[in-house]
Amino acid sequence: MAPTQQYDHPGEQAAQDPIKLLAVRETPLSLDEVFRAVGDDAAGGTALFVGTVRNHDGGADVDQLGYSCHPTAEAQMRRVAEQVVAAYPVRALAAVHRIGDLSVGDLAVVVAVSCPHRGEAFEACRKLIDDLKHDVPIWKHQKFSDGTEEWVGAC
Numbered sequence: 001m002a003p004t005q006q007y008d009h010p011g012e013q014a015a016q017d018p019i020k021l022l023a024v025r026e027t028p029l030s031l032d033e034v035f036r037a038v039g040d041d042a043a044g045g046t047a048l049f050v051g052t053v054r055n056h057d058g059g060a061d062v063d064q065l066g067y068s069c070h071p072t073a074e075a076q077m078r079r080v081a082e083q084v085v086a087a088y089p090v091r092a093l094a095a096v097h098r099i100g101d102l103s104v105g106d107l108a109v110v111v112a113v114s115c116p117h118r119g120e121a122f123e124a125c126r127k128l129i130d131d132l133k134h135d136v137p138i139w140k141h142q143k144f145s146d147g148t149e150e151w152v153g154a155c
Contacts, residue, residue, distance in 0.1 A: 012116045014089045015040065021094035022077045024069055024138070029096050029107040038114040040091035045118030047125035051109040053102045061145035067099040067108065070137035080131045088124035089115055095128060097138055 021037040031050065038046055055062055081093055095111040102108060111129050115121040140152040 012042075012089065014085060015042075015091045018085050018090040018092050019078070019081050019094075020092050021096065022074060022081060023096045024073050024077070024099055025096060026098070026100040029098055029110050031107070031110060034094045034096060034110045034112045037094035038092035038112045040114050042116060043091040043114035043121070044116050045121035046112060046114040047118075047121040048110070048112040049125055049129045050107060051129070053104050053106045053108055055104045057142060057144075060148070062104065062142055063145050064101060064103055064143045066101045066141045066143075067097070068139050068141070069097075069099050073097075073136050073138055076136045077132060080128065080135055083131065084113070084124050084128045087127065088113070088120050090124055091115055093124075093128065095132060097132070097136070099138065 021034065031048070035046070035048060053062070053065055077095055077097070081095060084090060085093060090113055092114045093112070095109070097109045098107060109129070109132070111125060111132065113121050113124040113128055115124055141149065142152065143149045
């Protein structure tokens, strides 16, 4: 839930255009790019979440996975980002998600949010990643060591 405390300084308020970077990419993701995108002198807190490909799921060993998306994925990412900036005093927000074939350890998603205070940044970042995973039409195709595979819903 968004904080209710109000402040007089303009730096305590949401920025005019806080959505700095949104993308779905086939190329490797950069933590530095996302972190730089949310830099803001009025932000006292920046929260960054990095999702990586793990080597297991549901008790099975994962060898590889691939992400694919619907053509509207970036537009839906923007809707999610707009909802987050409407609910929190976001100074800057960025989110990138990888598609294509990935290996264990690869970065799958990187999101970051900067806000005037750390609590707001943590809450807004959590809301951003949770809603992206729930609402954006990105699908995961996992390939397991035993030769089986499965598709997993949005993100």
